Amino acid sequence: MSISEASALLKKLSSEVSSSSASASTTLASLKLILVDFDSLPPLCLPTPDSKEEQRIACEALELGCLLAVKNGDGEAFEGNTNQLFPIYSSCLSVPQSANRKKVQGLYLMFLLVENRLADFHSVLQTYTAEEIGDGRINFAVLLERELMVGSYDKFATSSTSLPDPLYQFFMTSLLSTVRDNVADALEVSYESMDLADAQRMLMFQPNETSAFESFVKQSREDWMVVDNEIKFQPVVASNRAEDIPSMKLISQSLSFATEIERIV
Amino acid sequence: MGVLRLRTAEFVKKCGHMFAMVNTKSPAKASPPPPPTPSKDDAPPKPPLPSIDAAAFRLCSLLGLPSVDSKGPPIKALPSGAGRTVRRWLSSSAVNKCRKLSYGNLVDGARRVLPDNSEITAVIESSKPMETGSEAPLEDSSSCSALPPHPLVLPAISSWLLSLAINSLLFDSSDASAAFALSGSALAAVGKAASQSNSTFTPPILSPLIARLYRFRSLAASAASPQAQSTVRNELVHAHRLACLSRAVDVQATLLNLMLRDLLEGNLIDQAKKLSQNATFPENASNNQLVRYLYYMGKIQALQLEYTDSFSKLSQSLRKAPENTGLAFRVAVQKLLIIVQLLMGEIPSRDIFFTEGMRALLLPYMELTAAVRQGDLTTFNKIASKHQPTFVADGTDTLINRLAHNVVKAGLRRLNISYSRIYLKDIAERLSLGSAKSAEYIVAKAIRDGVIDGVINHKEGYLQSNELVDVYSTTEPAEALHRRITFCLNTHADAVKGLRYPDDAYAKANQKKKKGDEEEKTEEEIAAEIEAELEEEEDEF
Structure with missing residues (x-):
């Protein structure tokens, strides 16, 4: 009985998510309440007579929940839904592949990338099969991670124009600001000075976003000096003064050696 | 005893x-009916x-x-x-x-x-199991006396x-x-x-x-x-x-x-990581289990990007593993160890690839190491795809995918050392990075990460290497010396803590001491006696 109820709700939810209706989240909440009674889901994983159907409904509902969260730009809700969803993937192997599964898997990788949880990123990646990684939606995130690690940020700019799904835009926007910070950090130490126009290009601001660029420099990079259309990065002052000698540290080291040697002898 | x-x-x-x-x-078994024992004497050629x-x-x-039938009090x-x-x-x-x-x-x-x-x-x-016909003959149980x-x-x-x-x-x-x-x-x-x-x-x-x-x-x-x-x-x-x-x-x-x-x-x-965090491995477990545990921990940490910890766990595991058996295990540890070392930015020493019995198995890894050392991305990709099935079977393929970034780093470091000034587009060409623009980003990031030391000139588009700083003018040597001395002191402290004495050693030493005291006493007594005698003699005079 509850299954028929659940599948009806699922249908309603899927239409609401595709039409971005505001009532989708309430439908999802009531559907989740029904899911709680399904014994075939983790952590119980009991072999109930309708287990296949129950697992399929649960997967699809939670996948829709993930997509909904991304649409609403709600990272927390997204993580909550994936935390419920991924145990089903790993413990109920007979669940049929749904249309949204790979999209959610790819989005989850993007989410971890944005949160800079690289260890989790790699352990989640480990659970994906080779066939799944080959899929464009998941592979996109994998390649992106590699580019960011190597530092070829220009490829990041090009890949943001060829998203596998419009939903990825949400994460790409948050990634862009992280990337921008990284680039700014790198510029600081590797250049002595740079033209404003070049810096704007390097920091991935469009030519018409000059005001945004200027406010970025003013707000987050206080120590950059703009002189005649050129940014001067503060050089690190190298000093060789007596205060640089870590005398206290050296004294404590020598004393610890002395006590240790005394103990041995 | x-x-x-x-x-x-x-x-x-x-x-x-x-x-x-x-x-x-099994109370009944305590006094089993003694089986008909043929006396041992009249069966001279006793089969095993x-x-x-x-x-x-x-x-x-x-x-x-x-x-059971031996005389004396039964052992309970x-x-x-x-x-x-x-x-x-x-x-x-x-x-x-x-x-x-x-x-x-x-x-x-x-x-x-x-x-x-x-x-x-x-x-x-x-x-x-069902009889297969080719059943091995039963062992001779006639001697089961x-x-x-x-x-x-x-x-x-x-x-x-x-x-x-x-x-x-x-x-x-x-x-x-x-x-x-x-x-x-x-x-x-x-x-x-x-x-x-x-x-x-x-x-x-x-x-x-x-x-x-x-x-x-x-x-x-x-x-x-x-x-x-x-x-x-x-x-x-x-x-x-x-x-x-x-x-x-x-x-x-x-x-x-x-x-x-x-x-x-x-x-x-x-989940494996959470388990290892919440469960402690018993201290006095057998060596074989400890070696396995270290391997698993090393693997978990390698996958979680904790390369330094993983490296120490894996090398400990390899060192403690039995030397004459378990070759497959040691090969597995060694493979993982090589990859982890490469990921740390180190090049494993050449002789480990020639360990007895591992040579053929480690060959793909040796080629891979050579590619990383050269810093050539194309060669690296070629080798990675050539040995892909081996790496997938070993479960190291995901780790190897992460290596690409180290290959670029190694290549950059080589160029940085050999040239005092090099155009970005040349770097891009040599390391097959695609474009000068992407090379510029990569070089900038490498400078920030401390992989190379230099300054980029954006207008002219070249990388200028910085002059090498005299290390001996910094505190670096003192710190290195400190690290080593601490290591030696720790080793000494551990050795002292690890000393074991037999249970009765203290008692024995005590006894000996007592005995020694007695002997000394007697010597003193003798001396006193002699002195007394001498005094007596003196008195006589």
């Missing part, structure tokens, strides 16, 4: 109830005992248990170090011989060694026979589901025997054997079916909890390793 006996007796008095179960288990019987009696003699309990003795017995040659026995021989042996209508014999018999083994060791011997039976099903007849079923009933039978004693604790003599049963069960389950595996997962967790409570070190260590192995096999790295 005398001291040991004495201490055993005290120990028995103290915790006699713990061992009582072994006695109550069947291997199972031989192994069983070896255990009895190792534990210092006489045969096992010596305190029984667990360790059993562990040693399990790795002896008499026991190893039995591994190759056929199932028929096992059933036969169980009938002989265990008392009649024993439950264990029934369990073993019930899962005897000896008495049944001492009742105290019967629980150990029956669980050992069960483990042999599972081993035979799993590896000889490769019937994983039968082995899985048998392992279930085996553990149930052993547990039932233990519960009859009103004690929930695993007796120390059984600990290594139960650990072995669980190991076979887990192996059989992973070979049998995913359903079996998920049931075993719960069972292992439960058993691990019990083992922790009863401080059965062998069981605890084995089960923890089995759970880690199971999780890693299912690629559940996150």
Whole structure:
């Protein structure tokens, strides 16, 4: 009985998510309440007579929940839904592949990338099969991670124009600001000075976003000096003064050696 | 030896109830009907005992248990170090011989060694595989004149026979589901025997054997079916909890390793990490389990990007692994170690690729290392795709995918050292980075990460290397020296802490000291006497 109820709700939810209706989240909440009674889901994983159907409904509902969260730009809700969803993937192997599964898997990788949880990123990646990684939606995130690690940020700019799904835009926007910070950090130490126009290009601001660029420099990079259309990065002052000698540290080291040697002898 | 006996007796008095179960288990067996023993004298060319019987009696003699009919007070309990003795017995040659026995021989042996209508014999018999015709002939049991083994060791011997039976099903007849079923009933039978004693604790003599049963069960389950595996997962967790409570070190260590192995096999790295954080590995576990644990931990940490920790765990594991056996294990550790070292930005030394017996197996990894060292991305990709199947089979492919970034780093460092000034577009060309623009970003990031030292000139588009700084003008050498001295001091402290003295050494030293005092005294006395005599003589004058 509850299954028929659940599948009806699922249908309603899927239409609401595709039409971005505001009532989708309430439908999802009531559907989740029904899911709680399904014994075939983790952590119980009991072999109930309708287990296949129950697992399929649960997967699809939670996948829709993930997509909904991304649409609403709600990272927390997204993580909550994936935390419920991924145990089903790993413990109920007979669940049929749904249309949204790979999209959610790819989005989850993007989410971890944005949160800079690289260890989790790699352990989640480990659970994906080779066939799944080959899929464009998941592979996109994998390649992106590699580019960011190597530092070829220009490829990041090009890949943001060829998203596998419009939903990825949400994460790409948050990634862009992280990337921008990284680039700014790198510029600081590797250049002595740079033209404003070049810096704007390097920091991935469009030519018409000059005001945004200027406010970025003013707000987050206080120590950059703009002189005649050129940014001067503060050089690190190298000093060789007596205060640089870590005398206290050296004294404590020598004393610890002395006590240790005394103990041995 | 005398001291040991004495201490055993005290120990028995103290915790006699713990061992009582072994006695109550089979009261009937305590006085078995002596089998018709042909006198040993009139059978001069005595054929050797069947291997199972031989192994069983070896255990009895190792534990210092006489045969049942021997005179003297009956021994009521096992010596305190029984667990360790059993562990040693399990790795002896008499026991190893039995591994190759056929199932028929096992059933036969169980009938002989265990008392009649024993439950264990029934369990073993019930899962005897179908006759295949090419059955190995039964061992000659005509010489089985000896008495049944001492009742105290019967629980150990029956669980050992069960483990042999599972081993035979799993590896000889490769019937994983039968082995899985048998392992279930085996553990149930052993547990039932233990519960009859009103004690929930695993007796120390059984600990290594139960650990072995669980190991076979887990192996059989992973070979049998995913359903079996998920049931075993719960069972292992439960058993691990019990083992922790009863401080059965062998069981605890084995089960923890089995759970880690199971999780890693299912690629559940996150769960494996959480498990390792919440469960402690027992300190005095056997070396083999420790080596395995270190390997699993190293693997988890490598996948979680904690390369330095992983490196130390893996190298420790490799160093502690037995040198003459377990080649496959050492190769697996070595492979992972090479990758982790590369990921750390180090190049493994060349001689490890030429270790005895590993050369062919490590060849793909050597080519990979060479590519990383050259810093050539195209060669690297070519080799990675060429050996892709090997790497996937070894489970190192995901780690190797992460290496691309180190290849670029190594290449950049080489260019940075060799050129004082180089155009970005040349860098892009040499390292096959695509475009000068992307090279510029990569170089900038490398400078920030401290991989190379230089300044980019954006207008002219070149990278200018900085002059090398004189290291000796910095505090770097002092710090390096400090690190090394601390290491030496720690080693010394550990060595002092690790010193062990025999239990009675202190008493002996005391005795010696006393004796020495006495001798000194006598010397003093002699001196005093002589002086007195001299004085007397002087007085006489």
